[in-house]
Amino acid sequence: MKKVNLMKMSAVSLAILFSQGVMANEPWSQDRQWLFGDWNGKRQQLEDQGYKFTASIMSQAATNIDGGYNDNNTTTVASQLTLGANFDLNKIAGWNDTTAAIMITKRDGNALTNERIKDPRSTTLGNSQEIYGRGKxxxxxxxxxxxxxxxxxxQVKVGRMGMSDDFNSSQCEFQNLLLCGGQLGKSIGSIWYNWPVSVWAANVKYQFAPEWTIGVGVYEVNPDDIKxxxxxxxxxxxxxNVQGATIPVELAWKPKLNGLPGEYKIGALYSTAEAKDIKTAGKVHDGKHSFWFNSQQQLTQRGDDSKRGLYVGFNAVFNDKATTFVQSTQQLAFWYKGPFDSRPADEIGLGFARYDVNNRARDKEIATDISRGYFSYDPIASNYVPIQRSELNVELNYTYQWSPAVMIRPNLQYIHQPAGVKEVDDAWVAGLSVRVNF
Structure with missing residues (x-):
């Protein structure tokens, strides 16, 4: 069967729908919940009975404007198709406070960061298209x-799930990888599997006070899940092939400060899977650990609309220095919902995110190069190992929410020291995210 690029599929779908836009049911109306409509009322009827179906396509295009390892301009597109269903088992089967979900995804396309921005000999840190990765x-x-x-x-949850569905979760108002969603999977991806990967897992959340919840989970570490x-x-x-378990614990506080909602979380994990020492060859540790802090706070409210206003988020991860390549990550983001009265669902976003490479890993890279006769950066030698330090990602974007069914997000990204290699020119990237809910 021929491989079909999801972007082509979405383009054809949009073209067909556009041609029907003058017909009844107004597919392009700004209050349209789903592009394919309510199925003559059947969709809402099914949801009322406990069956909720979702389908969406996300595409993320990126073009290198200037800088990077290879400054030949090109455009790459990454895409993702998501099909899902949620079930309210109280309505369906009379099981009180019970829900279930199933979801499948398909990713496709290429990453500009891999093709133009970073030195191809270096370990990837950031990515200008967050939906790229974990296989096509x-x-x-x-x-x-x-x-x-x-x-x-x-609440007890059991089955196949991603780790950041319930722990170290965060907002995703950006196209840049480190500015979108949970941070742990970007720095310890060998034991912490984010979307779209799922693992066998179980977790428990206990709301012991109106504003306070504590959670604990057990997630398998199985390399077969990321093949x-x-x-x-x-x-x-x-x-x-299960090699151990990742066990996260997280405490969450959801206060209202000056009447505005916020969420603050601290967490830690321990993995029982054996972990190689990041510097010393042959040395193996019994496990590894990480700590994190997540926060999100609404700072202002515009008018009577509680959703409009300025928001801020800050996230930080601190990893085990003995076993992890990326020692820490930091993220600071601002977004303003409803900047214009005529566009109450639009957003403006500005984010900053940083990766810090473990200095023990850097010492190993330097020692490897010296053993091969390299004492300075070599831009072309295949066996030279680029020395990696820290990488800074910045993104400015505007989210145009045409309707609940159609989102368009043009963005401008700046990458300082791509992949942490200071000899690679800082890069400017123009991006465009499009999401369509069918």
Whole structure:
């Protein structure tokens, strides 16, 4: 079967719908919830009965304007198709406070960061297209059941899920990878699997006070879950290659400061899987650990609309220095919802994010180059290892929310020291994200 690029699929779909836009049901109206409509009322009827179906396509284009390892201008497009269903089992089967979900995803396309921005010999840190990665294959991204107890103060979730679905989760108002979503998967991806990967897992959340919740989970560490060689890898359900478990604990506080909502989380994890020492060859540790802090706070409110106003988010991750290449990450982001009265659902975003490479890993890179006779940066030698330090990502964007069904987000990104290599020119990238909910 021929491979079909998801961007081409979405373009054809949009063209067909545009040609029908003059017909009844107004597919392009700004209050349109789904591009394919309400199925003559059947969709809302099914949702009222407990069945909610979702389908969306996201595409992220990126063009290098200036700088980077290779400054020959090009445009790459990454894309993602998501198909899902949520089930309210109270409505369907009379099971109180019980829900379930299933979701599959398909990623495609290429990454500008890999092709133009970073030195190809260096370990990838950031990415100007956050939906790129984990293979161009179909994946089972969610398949879980969640049950509430004690008026939903206690919630137990079991099945296949990504780790940042419930721990170290964060806002995603940007196209740049480190500015979007949970941070741990970007720095310890060998044991912390984010979307679109799922693993066998279970977690418990306990709301012990109106503003306070504590959670703990157990997630398998199984390299088979992140394989990308064959189409079946995305649906691996076996546990023959499980190497241990990642155990996160997180405390969340959801206050209202000056009447405006916020969320503050501190967390830690321990992985029981053996971990190689980042500097000393042959040395193995019994496990590894990380700590994190996530926060999001609404700072202002515009008029009577509680959703409009200025928001800020700050996230930080601190990883085990003995076993991790990226020692820490920091993210500071601002976004303003509803900047114009005529566009109450639009947003303006500005974010800053940084990767810090472990100095023990850097010492190993330097020692390797000296052993090969290199004492300064060599731009072309295949066996030279670029010395990596820190990388800074900045993004400015505008989110044009045409309707709940169509989102368009042009953005401008600046990457300082791509992949942490100071000899590579700082890069400017123009991006465009488009999401369509069908």
């Amino acid at each position: 294959i179909w994946r089972l991204t969610q398949a879980w059941v969640k049950k509430g107890f004690d008026d939903n103060k206690v 990308t060689q064959s189409a079946s890898d995305g649906f691996n359900l076996g546990m023959n």
